[in-house]
Amino acid sequence: SQTIHQWPATLVQPVGSPLSLECTVEGTSNPNLYWYRQAAGRGLQLLFYSVGIGQISSEVPQNLSASRPQDRQFILSSKKLLLSDSGFYLCAWNEYGANYGYTFGSGTRLTVV
Amino acid sequence: EDKVVQSPLSLVVHEGDTVTLNCSYEVTNFRSLLWYKQEKKAPTFLFMLTSSGIEKKSGRLSSILDKKELFSILNITATQTGDSAIYLCAVDNYGQNFVFGPGTRLSVLP
Numbered sequence: 169s170q171t172i173h174q175w176p177a178t179l180v181q182p183v184g185s186p187l188s189l190e191c192t193v194e195g196t197s198n199p200n201l202y203w204y205r206q207a208a209g210r211g212l213q214l215l216f217y218s219v220g221i222g223q224i225s226s227e228v229p230q231n232l233s234a235s236r237p238q239d240r241q242f243i244l245s246s247k248k249l250l251l252s253d254s255g256f257y258l259c260a261w262n263e264y265g266a267n268y269g270y271t272f273g274s275g276t277r278l279t280v281v
Numbered sequence: 282e283d284k285v286v287q288s289p290l291s292l293v294v295h296e297g298d299t300v301t302l303n304c305s306y307e308v309t310n311f312r313s314l315l316w317y318k319q320e321k322k323a324p325t326f327l328f329m330l331t332s333s334g335i336e337k338k339s340g341r342l343s344s345i346l347d348k349k350e351l352f353s354i355l356n357i358t359a360t361q362t363g364d365s366a367i368y369l370c371a372v373d374n375y376g377q378n379f380v381f382g383p384g385t386r387l388s389v390l391p
Contacts, residue, residue, distance in 0.1 A: 177322075202378060211285075211369065212324075212381040227378070258323065269315040269371070269379070272323035 170195035174259045174273030181280055187232075187246040189276050191259030194240065199261040201242040202270065203234055206256040215257075218242060254280045283308040283374050285382035293388045298360050302385045304370030305352040314353050315379065316344055317369040324369055327355070360389045 174191045181187060193199050200219055204212040214227045216234035224234050231250050235243045242259060256277050260270035288303045306314065313331045317324035328337045330346035330353055337344050341360075346353045357364055367386050371379040 204381075211287075211383040212371075214378045217378055269317070269326050269329055271326070274322045 170261075170271065172259065172261055172271055172273045174276060176276060177274065178277045179279070181249050181278065183251055183280055184248045187244070187249050187253070187278070189244040189257055189259075189278075191242045191244075191273055192240055193261045196261070196263065197239060199240065199263060201236065202260040203242065203244050204258045204260060206258060206275075212258065216244070249280045251280050254278055283372070283376075283380045285370055285372050285380050287368075287370050287382035287385050289385060290383060291386045291388075293390065294360055295390050296361055298389075299356065299358045300360060300387060302355040302357075302368050302370075302387070303352060304355070304382055306370075306372045306380075306382075307351065308372050308374040308380065310375045311348065312373040312375050314346055315371045315373070316353070316355050317371065319367040319369055319384070320365075327368075357387075360387075362389050362391055365389045 171194045202217045203215040205215055206212050216224055216226055218224050218236045221236055221239055231253060232246050256275050258275045259273040262270050285306045294300055313329050315329045316327040318327050328344045330344060333346055333348040341358045344353060344355045355368060365388050367384040369384045370382040373379050
């Protein structure tokens with residue numbers, strides 16, 4: 169069966185520090201991968217999605233970047249965190265070409281101080 | 282711009298009450314509407330609706346879609362404290378991703 173792993177679960181980082189959040193999927197190949205950020209009262213905002221290794225699409229210009237170095241690995245990064253980067257980050261996947269909903273990772277609560 | 286609106290944004294009820302959560306949408310192309318339940322962390326899938334008028338049911342939860350009026354409702358009967366969560370509505374617009382609404386925060390008091 170397929171599983172998705174996301175870590176860390178919580179993170180407190182100072183302003184200006186780098187960020188790396190990792191997401192991996194098991195039990196499938198060539199998944200669509202997504203990074204979302206969730207802000208209170210604003211639902212889920214798509215940050216990046218990827219349909220294959222090295223293929224990244226950005227939805228919102230910001231202080232973050234994403235990479236997909238392997239088929240089932242998706243990384244969210246920042247070189248210098250801002251206070252406004254605080255939030256709840258969710259990784260998700262679905263099968264390539266599928267029209268059904270995502271399976272989400274457990275999320276990372278990032279607090280930038 | 283495609284958008285999904287949910288109401289109410291917040292709701293407090295007592296155990297045993299029945300609640301109705303609303304989701305309306307404006308999208309260029311509609312393929313499906315999905316409901317998720319989010320407790321503390323990852324949203325979990327509840328229903329996917331593609332056709333009007335066909336009720337999907339799972340235990341005390343049910344949902345129906347009206348493609349003419351562009352909305353869906355999620356009903357929860359005989360609510361329990363374990364139903365306390367954020368309920369997210371999302372629409373597949375044939376794009377690469379789903380458009381999410383802001384969610385309804387439901388609190389069920391004992």
